Amino acid sequence: MTREEGVKMLRVPVVGSSPTGLLEKAIAVDGIWKNYGHVEALRGASLAVAPGEIVALVGDNGAGKSTLLKVMCGAVAQDAGRVTVGADDFPEGTAVDPQRYGIGVVYQDLALAPDLSVVENIYLGHELIWRGWRRSLGILNRKAMATEADVALRDLGIELPTVELPVSLLSGGQRQAVAVARAVKWGRQVLLLDEPTAALGTRQTSIVKDLVRVVAARGIAILIVSHDIPTVVEMAHRIIVMRQGSVVREFAAKTVTIAQIVGAMLGETSSQDGGVTSP
Amino acid sequence: MDELVQYSRWRRGAVPVVIILGVDIFTVLLFGIISPSHVFLSVQSFKDLALNGCQTALLGVGVAFLLGAGELDISLGANIILSSVVGGKVMATMASTNSGAAIALGVITCIATGAAGGFFNSVVVTRLRVNSFIATLASLGIMTGLADVLTGGYDIAGIPLALQRDFGIASLFGVIPNPFALVFLIIVAAGFLLRRTRFGLRTLALGSSREAAVRAGLPVRKNLTLLFTMAGSFAGFGGLIDLSRYTTTNISGHTTDALAAIAGAVIGGTSLFGGKISVWGAALGAMLAVILQQGLVVVGLPSFYQLIAVGVVLIVAVSVRGFTDAEGRSTLRVVRRLQQGLKAHQSGKEVVRASE
Numbered sequence: 001m002t003r004e005e006g007v008k009m010l011r012v013p014v015v016g017s018s019p020t021g022l023l024e025k026a027i028a029v030d031g032i033w034k035n036y037g038h039v040e041a042l043r044g045a046s047l048a049v050a051p052g053e054i055v056a057l058v059g060d061n062g063a064g065k066s067t068l069l070k071v072m073c074g075a076v077a078q079d080a081g082r083v084t085v086g087a088d089d090f091p092e093g094t095a096v097d098p099q100r101y102g103i104g105v106v107y108q109d110l111a112l113a114p115d116l117s118v119v120e121n122i123y124l125g126h127e128l129i130w131r132g133w134r135r136s137l138g139i140l141n142r143k144a145m146a147t148e149a150d151v152a153l154r155d156l157g158i159e160l161p162t163v164e165l166p167v168s169l170l171s172g173g174q175r176q177a178v179a180v181a182r183a184v185k186w187g188r189q190v191l192l193l194d195e196p197t198a199a200l201g202t203r204q205t206s207i208v209k210d211l212v213r214v215v216a217a218r219g220i221a222i223l224i225v226s227h228d229i230p231t232v233v234e235m236a237h238r239i240i241v242m243r244q245g246s247v248v249r250e251f252a253a254k255t256v257t258i259a260q261i262v263g264a265m266l267g268e269t270s271s272q273d274g275g276v277t278s279p
Numbered sequence: 280m281d282e283l284v285q286y287s288r289w290r291r292g293a294v295p296v297v298i299i300l301g302v303d304i305f306t307v308l309l310f311g312i313i314s315p316s317h318v319f320l321s322v323q324s325f326k327d328l329a330l331n332g333c334q335t336a337l338l339g340v341g342v343a344f345l346l347g348a349g350e351l352d353i354s355l356g357a358n359i360i361l362s363s364v365v366g367g368k369v370m371a372t373m374a375s376t377n378s379g380a381a382i383a384l385g386v387i388t389c390i391a392t393g394a395a396g397g398f399f400n401s402v403v404v405t406r407l408r409v410n411s412f413i414a415t416l417a418s419l420g421i422m423t424g425l426a427d428v429l430t431g432g433y434d435i436a437g438i439p440l441a442l443q444r445d446f447g448i449a450s451l452f453g454v455i456p457n458p459f460a461l462v463f464l465i466i467v468a469a470g471f472l473l474r475r476t477r478f479g480l481r482t483l484a485l486g487s488s489r490e491a492a493v494r495a496g497l498p499v500r501k502n503l504t505l506l507f508t509m510a511g512s513f514a515g516f517g518g519l520i521d522l523s524r525y526t527t528t529n530i531s532g533h534t535t536d537a538l539a540a541i542a543g544a545v546i547g548g549t550s551l552f553g554g555k556i557s558v559w560g561a562a563l564g565a566m567l568a569v570i571l572q573q574g575l576v577v578v579g580l581p582s583f584y585q586l587i588a589v590g591v592v593l594i595v596a597v598s599v600r601g602f603t604d605a606e607g608r609s610t611l612r613v614v615r616r617l618q619q620g621l622k623a624h625q626s627g628k629e630v631v632r633a634s635e
Contacts, residue, residue: 097496099496105494107494109490111488111490111491111494111495112488112491113483113484113487113488113491113492113554114487114488114554115483115486115487115550115553115554115555116480116483116484116487116554120480120483120484121491124480124481124484124491124492124495124497125495125496125497127477127480129477137476138476138477138478139475139476139477140475140476140477140480
């Protein structure tokens, strides 16, 4: 199958309201099953995110949100089901490198090295090396790294005194911003965020919300896993509710109330909550 | 912004180098003033300091890289002994036929043995997943035992004198001892490796957050293998310096080398918990231990006090950090554990000797 054919095949309606209406999917999971021993963590979960769309994945503890995120970023191989990014399917039965598929991931603990500078963290694993004889010695082109990192941060509206600062000196919001900038730099199609506002204050949360909107405006599909329902309702275009390993409800963020989301999380269904029950 | 950059440099170890250099100079001057006829400030005394200190400084740099990556190697002293024994055996065996070839092959063997010792440690740590403290405590015993087995407990004689004449006791321009010059060049290269290369950056990342390094896709096993092997090859150089200075091995020595190296690295600004390395700080910190040892001898205190001096300086230096940051407070606990481990090993060794 060619890339064009793949994209055409994926041009199917997305449930709910995406910012640009019905579009192709940047990332889609279909009928994902995952067992840990006797525990069924995922039971046929399906969802899709369009380019430029912000989707929030919510659910009670043990609903399967984190497991689904791990499957979507390739860290955990699903037992059954399909993960499609653009026109490419993840190979079956094996973990994959998310960056190869243009997926950037921001983990809850951010996975930043606190003693390294902002620029070093952004380029860790993707270091720029000089050409010629210096390449064989692995000599870093620090100037180019700093310049490019500075541009990448400014493009996202992230203001830092200098990219040479160690991450340990940054505030929680700034660290989150650096983690997002790194994920966006190496994941050009999809951004997966795990609890991006956990442990952040009001002002820091506001920084992250603005940043997520800026990233989405660049056409990157964003999936946010969070317990912070009021915040994700503000940020997202669409809210997807998981319960007992399955996607049970989808809401347009503009019209949903927190009570309706909580009701869906607890298994209460109503024909008047504006949501769509997943098959 | 300038203050922030300065603070970040401080945290990265640039400023502690200046401090530790100042402490080194102060200690030398102090011993110079109180030593008889100010003999500690003589050219010969400086040459002795350079010769005695270069081995420990080299180990300090090697162990600083490991500490920076969140690992440890307390077998470096034993590795020096084993390297010198294997290299010395080769040299002594071949010396009667071709002195030049004996030296060349012996030098290669010495460094290769050290590197092999480090590689062995890396295999135990990365493949068998044994904590590096335990792994190198075990290899300390293995290497010391192997050296005893190979020599029967006697130092090796018959090393070609040309090695001593042309390298071990020779000096550049008649002033700078050759082993010191060689070690200086290695330290310069190590500093370059740390600050300018991908390997250096990844070493710091491994120690700063192993999880972040793994998620960034770094080849953790490969990097750790290179680090342990590099530290081991530094110990191999140390063994070569032994052979070149004394034309024999020193199998009963080097018991406190690893401790002095770790002390030097920590005093010089390297974090015991990874993420921060100061190459020059480690070298100068290791030199401080040597200055103290040599100074105490010159002022007439018995050699037993040398051991006490290293321990006391380590505790004082780390305590100072303990009062300045929370990390240092937990550092104290690790240092105590280290000292207990070394003490247990040494007492075990003494028991074996007594039974013989």
